[in-house]
Amino acid sequence: MTYLVTGATGRAGRHVVAHLLRDGHRVRALTRDPARADLPGVEVVRGDLTDPGTLEEAFAGVTGVHLLTVGGDDYATLTTGPEIVALAAASGVRRVSVLWNGVPGPVEEAVEGSGLEWTVLQPTDFMGNTLTWAERIRATGVVDEPFADVRTAVVDEGDVGAVAAAVLTREGHAGRHYPLTGPEALSPREKLALIGTAIGRPLTFQELSRDQARERSRQAGLSAELVELLLSWHGDPPPEAYTVTSAVRDVLGRPARSFASWAAEHAAAFR
Template sequence: MTTLVTGATGNTGRHVVAELVRRGERVRALTRNPAAAVGRFPAAVELTAGTHTEPEGLDAALDGVSRLHITVTAGLAEVGPELVRRAVDAGVRRITVVWGGWVGPVEQAVADSGVEWTRLEPQEFMSNALTWVDSIRGEGIVREPYDIPSAVVHEADIGEVAAVALLDGGHAGRAYNLTGPESLTTRERLVILGKAIQRDIAFVPITRSQAIDRLTATGVSPADAEYVIGWYGDPPAAAGTVVDTVEKVVGRPARTFEQWAAEHAARFREDGVAAD
């Protein structure tokens, strides 16, 4: 049987692909530019062109697929239900979906699809720290409006939970809240990153308005920027509350931010080279 992974080169999708391959599964990886993805996955992975936000062009990608992984991203809310319908019509019988932060049209369509489904509800991704790369490398500074605890989760853990839910029984109809093993403030994460790159990193507070302006300058809509910064200003209780879902599903403790920092240290160093 074949599993189609949408957003296969993204933060979580690539980990879903890697874990499925590790477990010997046939994987079809959906990406806008298959040529650019060559070499990023094992040769056994079938690369196919397309995007989950254009489901009308995915008939070939869905052909022969029995399992589907979806990551809810910008632009999917309007067309996601159509993607789910086409997938079910094509013979998909098990779906995992990484939510977009709430149960929206895509998540609801998956739940109403009539096939086995599992919804993954990760809190803040550890990889959000990658937005600090330039300021850390250039100045040794991180500028953020808030310094609140967050139970950040490693993207590889999300990928592994998704693979288990896709391949093993007992996960149908479940919504899994996913966190890392500890709740860390921004300053605490910077201390851990600093140790990994052997450099002190300063935290510099900015205003909410400055944070919104910074986000809109990258092309994010004002409404989305307001939502994102508002979430950080008043996060749900679950965002800072550690749960052991990862350990229960995969059979080992969730990865720590210290592990994540060690894996990505080279990207934060001025010379781009990992320390000895």
């Protein structure tokens, strides 16, 4: 059986690929630029989720699909969910794991209305997103971000990949929504302190205003939709964003990894 991973070169997608390979499954990776994929042992195919006409080859002969809900350079919410799901069904796909982007959208609606065995994965925030701080930490030891003391229950993207692989290849997960978290809720200031502990160096958090954060995100090329979604999610998160769940343990039979453990493993990136 072959499993298709969309977003296979992304922060969580690489872990989905790795766990499927580790369990002995054939993996096909969808990317807009196969030459840059760097995924040994994987069949890499070209395709773009924003253009369903490019996906027929990728879906052919696939048993399960790990599906993103955003696409394009601006990571905008996909509006092509109905076309993608119709193609999956016509191609004989049985199972789909859906990685949400913070709010339900057209992909989730299409999948949940189909006859496929679907599971929606709802991570709050990836621990690996703090890697965007690495250059600043190495250069100055100062991180400037908004919402210094707002906590979210961040999850190791490796755990997300493991859960995605499990729900694609095992029975008992159809029709479920899994809010995926780590074992604790942490603020950006607390995460920075744990990184400092991991690298043996004191670090400083400098808080940005909401307007400063908005302008920086726009200058980075993020869509207005995504900018406002991120500001809302991180500045005034819903209860599910900071509520610790047992979903990782329930699916994998082991505890979710802590941020301290993640920081220790990735310490070299911050030194």
